[in-house]
Amino acid sequence: MSHGARVIRTGTSSAGPGSSSCAPPPGPEPGLLDGGYARSCSALLKVAQMISLLIGFICVKNSAWTNYSVSINFEIVTMCDLIMILVFYLVYLFRAYRILTCISWPLAELLHYLIGTLLLLIASIVATSKSYNSAGLVAGAIFGFLATFLCALSIWLSYKISCITQSTDAAV
Numbered sequence: 001m002s003h004g005a006r007v008i009r010t011g012t013s014s015a016g017p018g019s020s021s022c023a024p025p026p027g028p029e030p031g032l033l034d035g036g037y038a039r040s041c042s043a044l045l046k047v048a049q050m051i052s053l054l055i056g057f058i059c060v061k062n063s064a065w066t067n068y069s070v071s072i073n074f075e076i077v078t079m080c081d082l083i084m085i086l087v088f089y090l091v092y093l094f095r096a097y098r099i100l101t102c103i104s105w106p107l108a109e110l111l112h113y114l115i116g117t118l119l120l121l122i123a124s125i126v127a128t129s130k131s132y133n134s135a136g137l138v139a140g141a142i143f144g145f146l147a148t149f150l151c152a153l154s155i156w157l158s159y160k161i162s163c164i165t166q167s168t169d170a171a172v
């Protein structure tokens with residue numbers, strides 16, 4: 001009997017328009033845009049992530065700088081994350097994953113979310129610790145934490161990790 005962690009893929013946004021927490025939309029629609037994906041939970045989660053990142057960026061950008069390096073660090077992390085989420089959103093919305101088959105879209109999205117969520121969490125913690133009385137930096141950090149939570153939720157909904165006991169006995 002072997003014990004170990006196994007990744008069980010229950011459905012990702014890159015594998016199609018559906019998500020694991022929503023009912024799958026009807027078959028593929030003809031046309032340029034994938035309307036089923038635009039209405040899916042995965043797409044709405046990406047839109048919520050982009051909105052929270054944009055609000056956090058605007059709050060930090062318009063605040064009085066108490067620490068220039070913290071502000072710039074937060075702005076760079078939020079904009080890079082926002083751009084990558086927008087790229088994935090557009091790839092799935094326009095069904096570009098069918099044309100660009102040389103890229104493993106589920107793996108690329110998983111790596112983006114793992115690295116982006118970690119960097120966003122670090123940037124939000126640093127912004128919170130260095131905020132000193134800057135309301136804009138505090139508000140930006142709060143929206144950064146919200147975006148971190150939404151990114152972690154997206155990872156959890158797309159890739160559920162659980163420990164499963166596997167039996168090596170063969171039933172004949």
